[in-house]
Amino acid sequence: MKTYQWVLIPLLLLASFAEAQHYQSDFPPEDFRERWNKLFDQLGSEAVALVQGAPSARGFEYPRQNNSFYYLTGIETPHSYLWLDGRTREVTVFLPPRNERLEKGEGKLLSAATVDLVKQLVGVDHVKSTDDMQGNWLRETLSENKSGKGIPDLYTPFRPEEGYAQSRYELDLANTNIANDHWDGRVPRGIRLIGLLKTRGPKPWDAAELQVLDLSPMLDNLRMIKSKREIALIRRASEIAGFGIMEAARSTRPGVYEYELDAAARYVFLVNGARLDGYRSITASGIDNINTGHYFRNTRMLESGDLVLMDYAPDYRYYVSDIGRMWPVNGSFTAEQRELLEPVLRYRDFLIERIRPGVTTDQILEEAAVAMEDWFAAHPFRNKRYEEAARDMVAKGSGAFSHPVGMAVHDDGDYNYRRAPLAPGMVFSVDPTIRVAEENLYLRYEDTVAVTEDGVENFTDFLASELDDLEALTREDGVVQKVPAITDPPE
16 A cells, blocks of 8 residues: 555645646637537527626635536636627627726736637637626617527526535525525526526517527536546546545544544645635544435544545536545454445446446446346355345445536536436446445445546546555554644633
8 A cells, every 4th residue: 555655746746836827728719619619509590698607706715617607618707708699609708897906816817808818718709898788788689680580599507507516406405495584585696697688688579579598408418528628637636536535544543533534635635736625525434424425514533443434525627526435443444344345345346347338327237236146146244134235235226326527526417327328428426335224324435437438437446445455544644643732721
């Protein structure tokens, strides 16, 4: 396991040589044009689309653009808008006027005053000020008879737009809770935009009634298949996540707190250029905490005999990963823990080995189940309850193909893996889980993988997963050290 340590050194050095970028440099204008053209192909020649950027950050939280707007422009300036006109296949970005006061505090931003730079970086046809969107702009723009067929349909995303550490399902749930709160009931920003579009667009007496339609499915279809540059960013996020988890494992000792392992992983994220985390850390020890699926308090002290479950990954330049591992606090798995974890690991291996384009996940599940039968025959269980749990995991495919991963940890897209063949560029998590309800046990391992032209890439195949390797890793020295209190605590 010592061979893993040296790999951290070049990762750390990368951050020190990198210069701060005011504007993204991961995607050239050609990439955005390709995405726009694919949207135009779906929109057709009788429709237009408006995509709203994120609002200004509240307070001093780290500013981050929403995923859809960044995916289509790479622009981080808040309160920006993208207009895609299917009638002419031209693209216009609307940016706020330059705010010198804001720039003094937060640095330069793309604005309506940086027309040439925006065209150079993004490749849009037109750059205008958001001031130009006031008054009758929408009504007049839609009434322009460019195709000879009257008012075009107007598309905009209906589903919530994810920002920092957000995924759509959780946003839907939060919006529902707000709507059901008798003393709140705020309308989500995207829904508010839909209402304004209907109010400010052409009226029935101008022409045919304006149809405002949902752009989200079209964007989801695009985001399901990652480009080579997107996969490179997810690969990098996965590398950083893996080394963060390894550092947390090294720092594991009885008496250390869960949040200290969180800190060890986050330290690795930060020094390797990931300014944010992709989701809040799940650093759980002990049966009850581990069994809480999205446990987040991370306040418990580790005890000898416990297992640790860590599920954590960074947000690296708007792309994330999703990785989980389990290891023993005292450096040694018990015989019972090994008996439960071994089938999870073998099932994971059999699944990943069989991922390839052109097959459905149902086919892969069937193939992996056959391989597991051979494994079960060669590895009899001492505890029949554990055998039943392992066989149930395989029979149900529990967590096997969990969710897409990309700009969000639970990324957007149709969860159609079982209904349609896998295709190159799909990225998702493999997260087999085993449960023993009678003992309140919940164990799992998670990797993020990409379907390639001829098979699969596991982004974290370097990360220790075999039980002996995990034990060895926890016996190494980590970055966490206890600092004695300077003063005695109050009595």
